Amino acid sequence: MSKTLADISEAMKDIDYCMLVTRAQDGAIGGRPMSNNREVEYEGTSRFFTCEDTRMIDDIERDPSVGLTYQGKAGVLGIVGKPGLFIHVEGEARVVRDKARFEEHWTPGLDRWFEQGTDTPGLRMLEVAARRIHYWDGEDEGEVPLRAGAGA
Numbered sequence: 001m002s003k004t005l006a007d008i009s010e011a012m013k014d015i016d017y018c019m020l021v022t023r024a025q026d027g028a029i030g031g032r033p034m035s036n037n038r039e040v041e042y043e044g045t046s047r048f049f050t051c052e053d054t055r056m057i058d059d060i061e062r063d064p065s066v067g068l069t070y071q072g073k074a075g076v077l078g079i080v081g082k083p084g085l086f087i088h089v090e091g092e093a094r095v096v097r098d099k100a101r102f103e104e105h106w107t108p109g110l111d112r113w114f115e116q117g118t119d120t121p122g123l124r125m126l127e128v129a130a131r132r133i134h135y136w137d138g139e140d141e142g143e144v145p146l147r148a149g150a151g152a
Contacts, residue, residue, distance in 0.1 A: 002142045002144075003137070003144055004144065005042070005043065005144055005145070007144075008042060008087060008135065008144055009042035009043070011072055011085055011087070012042050012070065012087070015036070015071070015072050015085075017033050017034065017035055017070075018034055018036065018069055018070040019031045019033060019034075020033075020034045020056070020066060020067075020126075020128075021066060021067040021069070022056055022060055022093075023059060023065070025059070030055065030056070030059060034048040034050075034068075035048065036048065045127055045129050046089065046127070047105050047125055047126065048125070048128075049102070049113070049114065049123065049125050049126075050124055051122045052122035052123075056126075057095055057124060060094070060095060061095060064092045065090070065093075066090075066092070066128055067089065067091075068087075068088070068089040069087070069089075070086070070087040070089075071084065071085070071086055071087075072084050072085030072086070072087070073085070083136070084138075085135065085136070085137045085138075086135065086136040087133065087134075087135045088133070088135075089130045089132070090130070090131050090134075091130045091132075092128070092129050093126050093128045094126070094127050094129075095125075096124065096125040096127055099118055099119075101125060102118040102123060103118050106118055130146060132146075133146065
């Protein structure tokens with residue numbers, strides 16, 4: 001049975017971290033772990049906080065095509081040796097510099113990394129609008145249909 005965007009959103013409640021992959025200036029592929037801050041009302045846009053002075057920001061501003069890879073738990077399927085849930089999002093990233101937008105998506109857990117909250121100097125938010133979502137769940141795999149406007 002094919003998964004829907006709502007199924008993916010529900011599954012993401014248990015997945016806090018993903019790997020965000022960008023293309024570097026020399027063509028190399030760079031990945032780093034990012035937290036989705038348990039913001040799981042997923043409608044096709046992922047949001048992450050970071051600092052301005054990172055290679056990731058430079059990479060995204062040069063080439064906004066990114067990949068996000070999530071790995072969920074195997075749950076009951078793990079007992080019989082089947083793999084868990086994997087989700088890969090191909091998307092387009094943009095760097096947000098608007099403090100009002102930061103506040104819309106800020107969660108208290110972010111204070112761990114950004115002690116001054118939304119006033120942290122150089123704070124940036126990344127928004128990744130999904131273009132394609134592929135999943136593997138045990139031995140089931142498929143693409144999630146995106147509604148018109150999803151990811152915007």
